[in-house]
Amino acid sequence: MTLRWVSTGLVAVSALMAQNSVIKQPINRMAPSVPSPQNVVEKMLEAAKLKAGETVYDLGSGDGRVLITAAQLFGAKAVGIEISPKEVQASQERIKTLKLDNRIQVIEGDMMTADISGADVVTLYLLTASNDILRPHLEKSLKPGTRVVCHDYPIRGWNPVAVEEIDAHRRPHKIYVYEIRAKK
Numbered sequence: 705m706t707l708r709w710v711s712t713g714l715v716a717v718s719a720l721m722a723q724n725s726v727i728k729q730p731i732n733r734m735a736p737s738v739p740s741p742q743n744v745v746e747k748m749l750e751a752a753k754l755k756a757g758e759t760v761y762d763l764g765s766g767d768g769r770v771l772i773t774a775a776q777l778f779g780a781k782a783v784g785i786e787i788s789p790k791e792v793q794a795s796q797e798r799i800k801t802l803k804l805d806n807r808i809q810v811i812e813g814d815m816m817t818a819d820i821s822g823a824d825v826v827t828l829y830l831l832t833a834s835n836d837i838l839r840p841h842l843e844k845s846l847k848p849g850t851r852v853v854c855h856d857y858p859i860r861g862w863n864p865v866a867v868e869e870i871d872a873h874r875r876p877h878k879i880y881v882y883e884i885r886a887k888k
């Protein structure tokens with residue numbers, strides 16, 4: 705995702721939002737459909753110390769690669785929340801073909817209102833500004849000990865417990881790991 709996408713995207717999003725105020729339908733696009741490279745996905749789940757039997761939520765699950773990797777390589781269960789019906793259908797078909805539909809669920813919906821309280825690990829590949837919007841929902845919904853892992857775009861105001869880097873598609877990708885602390 706480039707700065708050019710961000711500025712073009714913001715113009716498009718404002719135009720949609722202006723239109724939206726007329727048609728009164730919620731549109732909450734937090735990021736474009738750009739998949740994380742496979743080696744980045746694996747590194748994110750490793751960095752989160754994902755264990756067999758735990759549940760990963762990928763917020764904006766795209767083609768389902770994070771969910772599939774969590775189930776196939778880590779023995780985890782996985783839930784994807786995805787707003788694009790096209791991505792939901794394609795990922796569900798792939799998951800069914802791989803016979804992983806007993807361990808992976810893809811829900812068509814908005815991550816801002818989805819019930820994410822069952823997560824042990826949450827994965828995100830959203831813009832930093834979108835993370836700002838999502839942060840209160842994460843803080844309200846996630847139980848202490850849940851790990852939140854971000855690809856490339858950090859969560860402002862949170863302190864990562866680890867930051868890792870891995871090369872893919874001829875550039876370094878950053879991985880930020882956070883842990884939800886017990887409320888005081």
Ligand SMILES: C[S@@+](CC[C@H](N)C(=O)[O-])C[C@H]1O[C@@H](n2cnc3c(N)ncnc32)[C@H](O)[C@@H]1O
Pocket residue numbers: 732733734735736737738739740741762763764765766767769770785786787788791813814815816828829830855
């Ligand atoms: C950058 S892609 C990341 C895909 C996948 N998580 C990965 O890392 O490969 C972001 C995804 O978020 C989805 N998305 C955007 N806004 C959303 C929202 N409000 N609720 C759920 N999904 C959303 C997009 O349709 C897109 O598939």
